[in-house]
Amino acid sequence: MSRKKLQRFKENEENRNVVQEGKEIFEKIKGNWKTLQFENEKPITVELACGRGEFTVGLARQYPERNFIGVDIKGSRIWKGSTIAIAEGMENVAFLRTQIQMLEKFFAEGEIAELWITFPDPFPRDGDEKRRLTSPRFLDMYKPMIQKDGTVHFKTDNTGLFDYTLELLQSREDVNLTFHTHDFYTSELKDEHHGIKTRYEKIFSDKGEKIKYLKFRFV
Template sequence: MRQRFKPWAKEKLQEYPEIVAQNPAELKGRWHEYFGNNNPIHIEVGTGKGQFVTGMGKAHPDINYIGMEIYDSIIVSALEKIVEENIGNVKIIRENAQKLTDFFEPGEVDRVYLNFSDPWPKNKHEKRRLTHEFFLAIFETILKENGEIHFKTDNQGLFEYSLHSFSKYGMVLNQVWLDLHNSDYEGNIMTEYEEKFSSKGFRIYRTEAQFRSKN
């Protein structure tokens, strides 16, 4: 989905350094100082307009959330939600997921969320998929031991690929939902994409995959 370019977005993101990490590399190992507490840290990679991460922040005030998105014109909508609703436990990083190890110490993050990630359907683009082993190695590094990835998508092909990728990497699939909205799962916070696709009858897939201990 193409987003309208907002030339003012970059400047607005710079106006809120207490919400938008202007230089996240300087916060490596110090994110609890930025949040002002020692609560667990959860990251959503590809946070879009922020409906999920802000919803989670409101539902779980005892958890620190970070929404990561690369496009100013998109993530500025997340900033607006945070400011408007005064959500103190949600922060933003405007960066690429490939740089996560530059921003977080090993074991500094408690959970990673991947919601409706770009499926990159062509085989030549496989390494761009966020559930490819390249990114799994990055997530494993920043996550605590036995950390989890919670993954949602409407794309059956990407879901099947991801289940295989998680298993091949040696992860444990703790839960798998093949039709989330027609299941007994409670507490689901929908993304903008999820609302759109589910309203059109698309099935939503979800899994919770856990890294194994290296010991």
């Protein structure tokens, strides 16, 4: 392991806005994000597979009246967002280091007001369907954690994953699909994202890939 990674891991251990194994808060955080981490009653937005946290931090800048949590297993990635948030004095940002399939261990029923799934691995092979973050397995896991009026956003460059997700959501009776587009940056909602892009979104956009986006609610 490189010296740089070791230094980042050490800083993650010290940074209060990183919740990870080995910290006392890690085992107590479920149902207690507002009291133990943020110490306020603001609604919580969660971003899955947040990577370096560009989107989590970007949204937190725009919406100081909300709390934001980026989730990723890669400690060297979330270190970036964590240190930026600390440098800017942002108290409404935190990062959870865990595998997403373990999410229900860290969020209680109705604890999440808004969920973002941004540019996840598409897992294109049929045999890997259950690993997709928009598969029935994951949707069923998210549902209890999200408030009844909470919105789920999904953004990707991958047409196959987007079409799979769109067809799946349209087939579910417990989903209200409120918007979808195969070309987000020509849609009427593009300004709602304030130009915030993840690292991967910028790479794909610069290559001319159209960005797909949808949002829905569980009913």
